[in-house]
Amino acid sequence: MQVVLDGVGYAYGDLPVLDGVSFSVAEGETAALIGPSGCGKSTLLNLVGGLLQQQVGRVSTPGAPPAGCLNPLTFVFQDFALLPWRSVAGNVALALEHHGLGRKEREGRINEVLTLCGLADFADALPRQLSGGMRQRVGIARAIAVKPAVLLMDEPLSALDAQTRELLMEDLVAIWARERTTTLYVTHNLSEAVRLADKVVVLSRRPGRIKRVVEVPVPVFERHKLDHAAALQALQDELWGLIKTEAQVADREVQDV
Amino acid sequence: MSETQPTVTFRGRGFVPATKxxxxxxxxxxxxxxxxFASDTGLLPSLFMPSPHEVLLALYSLLVDGKLFVHIGASLQRIVGGWLLGSFAGLCFGFAMGIFVLARSVGLPVVAALFPIPKIALLPLFILWFGIxxxxxxxxxxxxxxxxxxxxxxSAVDNVPRNLIRMAQSFGLSTPAIVWKVILPGAMPGILSGFRISSSIALILVVAAEMIGTQVGIGAFVLAAGNLMQTDQLVAGVVLLSLLGLTISWLLGIAEKTLLRWR
Known part of the structure; x- marks a missing residue:
């Protein structure tokens, strides 16, 4: 399934946050969305995921979802959004229970994603017992349990410390290698974008418009190799050059919304 | 030189929220x-304040002639019946107000207007409507x-984190499923602490309501004892009320421990 945005605009009351955003994410592609804070990145993601009512333009998803897909547009949240009263397995089950799967298939899917995300030993643990990294692994396991057509990741690693972030990035690359899900990945962390995305969509300050779309020339699975380090660093510097002044302005802005 | 290299002194003592x-x-x-001691030495005249052992004796004689269970049974029946009825209706209205915009818009001002009325003032009206x-x-x-x-x-429903509700919506859960799987458990801590308040209100109101038109119940018993200057009986009734309150809050404590194990 692809994601196509055509002239998408959005305003909270009188405050425009997105203006004429058009781009598309191809089947199996990972697009990172970066930009200074308050540029409407999360708004855009919520529009794509149907959590916000579309106002201007059109978001469409051409193409068929993969077989066994229960929830085509699936989120991974920055704050994990786990139910604290449910165990790890229970949190994954929440995404499956209302789909009328047989008990056997449901438990099969839960075990499969828990194993894939390294959570097999924590199935009965409660979220409060887990580290931040493990909690987000639950969030990711819950998302892939429904076999999504499009993963919508809203700063999934931003609440984690730098070391955990490194570990989870490796996990994400491994999961994508397996699932080949179309992914829209919102982040403010440029190294995450350069490390994980096939292309990087750079948004301007509010109201967010597309500033540039940059393709990352190195395949995702080869980016950890040292011979690519210089090229990737150069790309990251280029992206920083694109948003630095606006980030400075955004930083000094007084919030009145 | 110890004068030039003073040892750091500990100054973080106290202010620890612990109990013994x-x-x-x-x-x-x-x-x-x-x-x-005060009663035995005559500092406290037993007409005004009975001694602890007199209160115990009064409780014992109540137990022996079987009236203890009659009074407690009558009061408990009223408390449980009234509390269940009021709580069920309150939960329904509270959930509706927490979830639906229209119910909230209408409900908030109505509740604000009726909440402050001391309910015991309405007892005469209820006697007219429902009999004595x-x-x-x-x-x-x-x-x-x-x-x-x-x-x-x-307010418990209102305080369920929005992000959990949005998460449930993003996975396509229906509204009833969101209420049952996300809002109800998320609101449970607030609902249970509300039960603590409402159960003590039920205890206050049962005593007041029993002072009119009944011979049985702890309230009626305390009132009758007071009229006859039987202070040992009166204090025995008050002790019963305290024990009843403690039992209720102990039961609620168990409910909290079982239902909120995840906290």
């Missing part, structure tokens, strides 16, 4: 002992329980 297990028991024992028997007493308790339950349920 034996302290409350000791305090109880000391207070009762002092009370008994049990229904008027149960209605008074139910109404007294209803409003705090509505308020605590509404």
């Amino acid at each position: 297990r034996w302290a409350p028991w000791l305090a109880f024992v000391l207070i009762i002992a002092a009370w008994e 028997g049990e229904p008027s007493k149960i209605a008074t308790i139910a109404l007294g329980v209803f409003f705090p339950t509505v308020v605590s349920t509404y």
Whole structure:
């Protein structure tokens, strides 16, 4: 399934946050969305995921979802959004229970994603017992349990410390290698974008418009190799050059919304 | 030189939010002992304040002639009936107000207007409507329980993290499923602490309601004892009320431990 945005605009009351955003994410592609804070990145993601009512333009998803897909547009949240009263397995089950799967298939899917995300030993643990990294692994396991057509990741690693972030990035690359899900990945962390995305969509300050779309020339699975380090660093510097002044302005802005 | 290299002194003492297990028991024992001593030496005339052992004797004689269970049974029946009725209605209205915009818009001002009325003032009206028997007493308790339950349920539902609800929506859960799987458990801590308040209100109202038109119940018993200057009986009734309140809060404590194990 692809994601196509055509002239998408959005305003909270009188405050425009997105203006004429058009781009598309191809089947199996990972697009990172970066930009200074308050540029409407999360708004855009919520529009794509149907959590916000579309106002201007059109978001469409051409193409068929993969077989066994229960929830085509699936989120991974920055704050994990786990139910604290449910165990790890229970949190994954929440995404499956209302789909009328047989008990056997449901438990099969839960075990499969828990194993894939390294959570097999924590199935009965409660979220409060887990580290931040493990909690987000639950969030990711819950998302892939429904076999999504499009993963919508809203700063999934931003609440984690730098070391955990490194570990989870490796996990994400491994999961994508397996699932080949179309992914829209919102982040403010440029190294995450350069490390994980096939292309990087750079948004301007509010109201967010597309500033540039940059393709990352190195395949995702080869980016950890040292011979690519210089090229990737150069790309990251280029992206920083694109948003630095606006980030400075955004930083000094007084919030009145 | 120790003068030029002073050791750092500890200055973080005190202000620790801990409790000592034996302290409350000791305090109880000391207070009762002092009370008994004051009564025995005549400092406290038994007409105004019976001694602890007189209260115990009064409780014992109530137990022996079987009236203890008659009074407690009658009061419990009213408390449980009124509390269940008021809580059920309060939960329904509280949930509706927490979830639906229209119910909230109408409900908030109505609750604000009716909440402050002392419900016992309505007892005469209820007696007119429902007669002098049990229904008027149960209605008074139910109404007294209803409003705090509505308020605590509404704010508990309102305080369920939005992000959890959006998460459930993003996975395509239906509205009833969101209410059942996300909002109800998320609101449970607030609802249970509301139960603590409403159960103590039920205890207050049962005593007041039993002072009109009944011979049985702890309230009626305390009133009759007071009229006859039987202070030992009166204090025995008050002790029963305290024990009843403690039992209720102990039961709620168990409910909290079981239902909120995840916290």
